[in-house]
Amino acid sequence: MESLLHDSKKTLVTINGIMKDHNSSSENNNVVINLDHGDPKMFYSYWKKVDNECSVTIKASDLISYFVNPKEADFFYQMPGFNDAIRRVHRVIGNAVAEDRYIIGGTGSSQLFITALRALALSIKETNSNGGKRIPVVCAEPYYSYYGEAIEQERSKLFEWQGDANTFQEKSGPYVEVVTSPNNPDGTIRTPVVNREEGVVIYDLAYYWPHYTPITSPADYDVMLFTMSKTSGHAGSRVGVTTYYRWAIIRDQDTAKKMKKQILLTSIRSSHEGQLRATKILNFIADKYEHDPYYMVEKPSKVPKLFEVEGLFEYGHRVLGQRWEKLRAVVVQHTPRIRLPDFSPSFCNFMGKLTSPTPAFAWVEFESGEDAEEVMRKLKFQGRNGSRFGINVSRRYIRANMMGDDSSFNLFLERLSSLRIVD
Ligand SMILES: Cc1ncc(COP(=O)(O)O)c(C=O)c1O
Known part of the structure; x- marks a missing residue:
């Protein structure tokens, strides 16, 4: 050999x-x-070049309260500016429909992925008794190794990991399929493989950004997950106070409410420092494409320092x-x-x-x-x-x-x- x-x-x-x-x-x-x-x-x-333009100053007395958005009873922990920045960046890049959707900030993918699963499994169980069985969760191989590991660690009574979605096509009953597109590990663009009415799909779109793949249309699914870790590269700040965000965009109110409740009960909300930083970074990204003279038809006489770096x-x-x-x-x-x-x-x-x-x-x-x-x-x-x-x-x-x-x-x-x- x-x-x-x-x-x-x-x-x-x-x-x-x-x-x-x-x-x-x-x-x-x-x-x-x-x-x-x-x-x-x-x-x-990249970020080193704009350290000053994108830094966030937080004084000792800032952000003391739990409440940053008292008008929103369910969402009092989420800064309105954070929601706006997420919607804005998706609109400018054109990779996802985020208008008129719930935006739920969370601390990393483990939290929102598991939170989404719990909420979906609860909703499914309310409409379909499923004989008391746990809701199978599947994903086509090769799949992101985290999904199975996290679900097995969870030992949930609501859902269970059943591995490869390709071997699940002949089975019956409700299920959740995870579609990662572009896929981790192999970079392929994916669609669901099971396609049965009783199924619900979580789209993990961590890599659906123009640096990884061509943006062919705005993603418009019921449950979509994105993460700052792969959008801007701000992955590491989860230590202590959370300063990177993964967010889920949910169309169905009932499921979104269940997700919000999960987040409230499991994490006691996400950190305001993290939301502030994410907001700053996301607005910088969007500013570049909305206001940079390079992209504007009528060029201003002076180019702001902010736009000297490439997008x-x-x-x-x-x-x-x-x-x-x-x-x-x-x-x-x-x-x-x-x-x-x-x-x-x-x-x-x-x-x-x-x-x-x-x-x-x-x-x-x-x-x-x-x-x-x-x-x-x-x-x-x-x-x-x-x-x-x-x-x-x-x-x-x-x-x-x-x-x-x-x-x-x-x-x-x-x-x-x-x-x-x-x-
Ligand atoms: C498909 C996919 N989703 C989510 C994540 C994790 O993102 P986070 O940094 O939010 O935990 C990764 C990380 O590698 C990933 O590949």
Whole structure:
């Protein structure tokens, strides 16, 4: 059987066999690079340029009260400006219909995903007794590993994880299907696979933004989830006070009310500091496209400092596009038995031109049949093995983060390019 060799200056590693000589020629050779998590560090250099324009000052006496929106009995914890900024950014980008919908801010995807599931399962159970059984939750493989792990951890009496939606088509009864589009891990555009009347669909649209995929129409579904982590890259501020937001847009009032109740009872609301920061960032993004002279027909004589940087989505698409190009070049030249998914360009309504998908993760297949995690480990990389994305997904796949910082990505390319095939 063929095997893959890793061969750098002073390092020779047979991936299919034993490590032969692994004397590192440089410090870098010993560094283990983490490409496992979807850490969006590539956005750091963008936001660095507008540190001052996008900073938020919070005085010790600010935001003391629970109540920021006393007019809204159910939503007193959510700042009106936060709701407006979310609606505005979706309108400007054209990726989702958010007018006349409930906007529910939350602390990260685990909270809103599970909250949405509880609310939907409760609504389903009220109209369909389902013989007292738990509501199955499914998603087509390969699926984002978090869903199953979070649901199993939850041990809910209302719903249960049943894995691959493709194996659920012949079954009967109510269910919830999760559709992630573009998909994590493989970047594909997805639609539901079960399609039965008794089903409810949660659309996880974390990556439906122009830096990852062409925006072909505004998403208009009953339950949609988005997250600041992947929109602007502000993923890490969940420590202590929450300063990144994931929001759900719900059309049906009854389900939205149940979600609000869940949020109130489980998290005692989301942090106002986080809402403030998200509002600032989202309005900056929208300002760029609504008021930047570059996009305006009548150009003002003086360009405000704010607009000297490129738009967030042009930046993101450019950086990811360059990374994908480099990765493909390395794969073609050095490692012919590694396969990357192919994506066709589509017309992006937001960019006003044909653009190619540039997914947030590379779904790498080792066609020679190697265990991808083994290979990556020997190259001193941590990636997420295919088996985490579904029980039928082969271990020859691995998911590698494309949104990390430059140095990790460059090391990834360097080490990958040292792989070659031997008989
Ligand atoms: C599809 C999808 N949804 C949600 C999330 C998590 O987002 P958050 O940072 O809000 O937890 C991720 C993170 O990788 C994701 O890939």
